[in-house]
Amino acid sequence: MKFHFILLAVLFLLYNGVSGVGSDVVPVSVIKGGSVTLNTGVQTNQQEVIKWYFNDTRIAQISGDLSEICTDVQCEDGDERFRDRLKLDHQTGSLNIMNITDSGLYELKIISSKSSSDKIFRIAVTGVSAAERDEVKRKSVKEGESVTFDPGVPVIKKPNDVTKWYFNDILIAEITGDQSKICTDVQCKERFRDRLKLDHQTGSLTITNTRNTDSGEYKLLIIINNSSFSITTVKRFNLTVIAVPGSGLSSGAVAGIVVGVLLVFATAVIYYRRHRTHAAVPQREDGM
Numbered sequence: 001m002k003f004h005f006i007l008l009a010v011l012f013l014l015y016n017g018v019s020g021v022g023s024d025v026v027p028v029s030v031i032k033g034g035s036v037t038l039n040t041g042v043q044t045n046q047q048e049v050i051k052w053y054f055n056d057t058r059i060a061q062i063s064g065d066l067s068e069i070c071t072d073v074q075c076e077d078g079d080e081r082f083r084d085r086l087k088l089d090h091q092t093g094s095l096n097i098m099n100i101t102d103s104g105l106y107e108l109k110i111i112s113s114k115s116s117s118d119k120i121f122r123i124a125v126t127g128v129s130a131a132e133r134d135e136v137k138r139k140s141v142k143e144g145e146s147v148t149f150d151p152g153v154p155v156i157k158k159p160n161d162v163t164k165w166y167f168n169d170i171l172i173a174e175i176t177g178d179q180s181k182i183c184t185d186v187q188c189k190e191r192f193r194d195r196l197k198l199d200h201q202t203g204s205l206t207i208t209n210t211r212n213t214d215s216g217e218y219k220l221l222i223i224i225n226n227s228s229f230s231i232t233t234v235k236r237f238n239l240t241v242i243a244v245p246g247s248g249l250s251s252g253a254v255a256g257i258v259v260g261v262l263l264v265f266a267t268a269v270i271y272y273r274r275h276r277t278h279a280a281v282p283q284r285e286d287g288m
C-alpha cells in the first residue's frame, strides 16, 4: 500500500517535471513600442477557459461562453503595467499587446473539462530609445523633386510577412512575400498616377515628381506573421512638399508664359517679313 503510494507520487512528480520541461516555449523578439499578437491556435467552443499570465501574474482571461472576460486591471491580480494596452480576441482568446515594453514570460493556459494545455512565449523586447520610438520622421522637398522613405529596419520577406505603406490612412503600396502591389485602388491612382516606386529589397517607398498635394502623413506597417504570433511595427513619416514659385501654373507663371509666347510670335513675324522682303528683291531682279 505505502510502496504503491510512493510510486504513484514519484510518477506524478516525474510526469509533471517532464511535461514542464517539454512545454512549448516560443521565443519572440519585438522592437520596443511594437504590437504583438499571441495566438492560442484554438477557436473557443464555449467549453474552455483561457488564461494569460505575465511573469505569473494573471493579465487576461476569457471563458468560452464570454461570461467572464477581463484584461489587466479588471483581472483581480492584474496590475497597472498593461493598462489599456491589452485586447482579447473573443473568438480565439488570442492576446494583443500594444506598445509593448516588458520582456518576460507570457504564459497561456487553456483549461477545459477534459484537458488543459500550456504554452509559453518568451518575449524579448529590444530597445529603441523612447525618442526614436515615438519620433515622426519629417521630410520636406521642393515640388517636382523625388523623396524616398526608408524603413530603416530589415524587412523580412517570409511568405506570410507583409509590408504596407499608407498615405493619410489610405493603403498605397504593399509587399507580401515576393509579390508587390502599388496603388491598387482608384483613389490612389488618381492621386499618384505612376509616381510611386517600391523597392522590394529594402521596402523603401519613393515618390517622384512630388506635388503639393503629396504633403501629409506616410505610415509604414511591417507585419511579421508567424503561426504562433504576429508582430506589427509602425513607422511614421511626415512629408511637406514646398511649392516653388513658377513651378506650378500660378497666375504669375501664366502671365509669364503668355508674354513669352507673344514675344516669340512677334519676333517670328518680324523675321518672316524681313526675310520675305529680302527674298523678293532677287526675284524682281530675275524678272528683269
Ligand SMILES: *[C@@H]1O[C@H](CO)[C@@H](O)[C@H](O)[C@H]1NC(C)=O
Pocket: 033, 099, 101
Ligand atoms: C507607449 O508606452 C510608453 C510607456 O508606457 C508611453 O510613454 C508612450 O506614450 C506610449 N506610446 C503610445 C503610442 O501609446
Ligand SMILES: *[C@@H]1O[C@H](CO)[C@@H](O)[C@H](O)[C@H]1NC(C)=O
Pocket: 055, 102, 103, 104, 105
Ligand atoms: C519577468 O521575468 C523575466 C525573467 O523571466 C525578467 O527578466 C523580467 O525582468 C521580469 N519582468 C518583470 C516586470 O517582472
Ligand SMILES: *[C@@H]1O[C@H](CO)[C@@H](O)[C@H](O)[C@H]1NC(C)=O
Pocket: 136, 216, 217, 238
Ligand atoms: C504629421 O501629419 C499628421 C497629418 O497631416 C498631423 O496630424 C501630425 O500632427 C503631424 N505630426 C508631426 C509630428 O508633424
Ligand SMILES: *[C@@H]1O[C@H](CO)[C@@H](O)[C@H](O)[C@H]1NC(C)=O
Pocket: 160, 162, 223, 225, 226, 227
Ligand atoms: C498570417 O498568416 C496566416 C497563415 O499562416 C494567414 O491566415 C493570415 O491571414 C496572415 N495574416 C496577415 C496579416 O497576413
Ligand SMILES: *[C@@H]1O[C@H](CO)[C@@H](O)[C@H](O)[C@H]1NC(C)=O
Pocket: 026, 027, 028, 158, 225, 226, 227, 228
Ligand atoms: C515562428 O517563430 C518560431 C520561434 O520564434 C520559429 O521557430 C518558427 O520557425 C516560426 N515559424 C514560422 C512559420 O515563421
